[in-house]
Amino acid sequence: MCRGIALVVGSRVRGIRFPKSRLCPLPMSPxxxxxxxxxxxxxxxxxxxxxKRVVIxxxxxxxxxxxxxxxxxxxxAAPPEVKHVRAVIDFSEPAPGLLVFWSMRGLSTxxxxxxxxxxxxxxxxxxGPDALVVTEAELRAAFGKSRRAIKPALLDQKAVAGIGNIYxxxxxxxxxVHPEIPCDRITAGQWRRIHAQTHAVLHAAVAAQGxxxxxxxxxxxxxxxxxxxxxxxxxxxxxxxxQICGRGRIRRxxxxxxxxxxCPVCQRAVRRKTKQGGRMPFSDMHTDPxxxxxxxx
DNA sequence: CATATGTCCTGAGAGC
DNA sequence: TGCTCTCAGGACATAT
Numbered sequence: 001m002c003r004g005i006a007l008v009v010g011s012r013v014r015g016i017r018f019p020k021s022r023l024c025p026l027p028m029s030p031x032x033x034x035x036x037x038x039x040x041x042x043x044x045x046x047x048x049x050x051x052k053r054v055v056i057x058x059x060x061x062x063x064x065x066x067x068x069x070x071x072x073x074x075x076x077a078a079p080p081e082v083k084h085v086r087a088v089i090d091f092s093e094p095a096p097g098l099l100v101f102w103s104m105r106g107l108s109t110x111x112x113x114x115x116x117x118x119x120x121x122x123x124x125x126x127x128g129p130d131a132l133v134v135t136e137a138e139l140r141a142a143f144g145k146s147r148r149a150i151k152p153a154l155l156d157q158k159a160v161a162g163i164g165n166i167y168x169x170x171x172x173x174x175x176x177v178h179p180e181i182p183c184d185r186i187t188a189g190q191w192r193r194i195h196a197q198t199h200a201v202l203h204a205a206v207a208a209q210g211x212x213x214x215x216x217x218x219x220x221x222x223x224x225x226x227x228x229x230x231x232x233x234x235x236x237x238x239x240x241x242x243q244i245c246g247r248g249r250i251r252r253x254x255x256x257x258x259x260x261x262x263c264p265v266c267q268r269a270v271r272r273k274t275k276q277g278g279r280m281p282f283s284d285m286h287t288d289p290x291x292x293x294x295x296x297x
Numbered sequence: 298c299a300t301a302t303g304t305c306c307t308g309a310g311a312g313c
Numbered sequence: 314t315g316c317t318c319t320c321a322g323g324a325c326a327t328a329t
Binding site for chain 2: 023024027071084103104105106107108146147148152256257
């Protein structure tokens with residue numbers, strides 16, 4: 001998303017407007033009048049992502065911070081529905097254009113932060129290391145002693161920033177770790193896999209320009225759907241046969257009010273005892289004879 | 298302090 | 314067909 005709007009760097013903000021709507025106002029600060037006064041005439045000197053926020057840095061040191069959450073979008077294209085447009089920046093110099101902040105539900109937020117406010121909300125003491133670059137040691141330091149289940153823990157932005165609900169399930173499935181295992185009972189080998197798959201899943205999702213599910217939620221800056229949903233193995237696939245082992249049926253459970261999807265075969269709750277030469281390791285399970293069972297209607 | 302739960306919002310889809 | 318009900322999820326506030 002940020003890469004898509006990077007081309008506005010160097011542009012001068014001519015103004016920002018907040019279309020009137022019967023829908024709820026977006027949570028935002030400061031008030032519209034102050035917002036307009038502080039951004040008008042400023043030059044955009046940078047666009048970057050911090051955790052799940054889009055940060056548009058102005059030459060005044062103020063920063064426009066947008067949290068899209070589930071249904072928010074930043075668009076350089078025409079918005080899908082005008083009634084959900086929350087704010088529009090028009091910029092000029094060198095190339096004129098519009099930057100549209102769109103949000104179907106009122107869950108997104110829009111703020112203009114001074115450096116002090118920014119640090120208070122997005123400083124390193126408020127959010128953890130970014131998931132795209134977190135090291136295995138940082139991952140273990142953030143979670144290793146926690147008694148929480150690993151899946152809701154992965155969503156804790158103060159521990160590690162950037163993992164959302166879809167990707168938490170996908171990471172654990174690929175890492176072959178059960179979502180309900182308490183962090184303090186996760187082995188070194190499991191941490192190594194969780195770390196590797198955190199990077200693999202998130203980098204692949206970025207490369208595929210995100211996930212656009214059946215609800216049509218996320219779209220790129222140009223208004224196109226993402227492609228990562230084609231690589232999703234467990235999220236939303238309740239009762240489907242696992243693509244990896246060909247045997248387990250994907251289960252949906254609820255943890256911390258959020259859906260979790262996993263394969264009970266690939267992601268066993270307890271590591272099996274290896275008595276008498278050991279059982280089949282996970283990586284061999286796709287050789288199971290049940291792998292050709294038909295998928296339910 | 299560490300976890301857990303409640304809240305915000307709208308549209309899609311199910312069920313009747 | 315048209316209504317009501319449920320569900321989806323990030324971050325934060327509040328509760329345990």
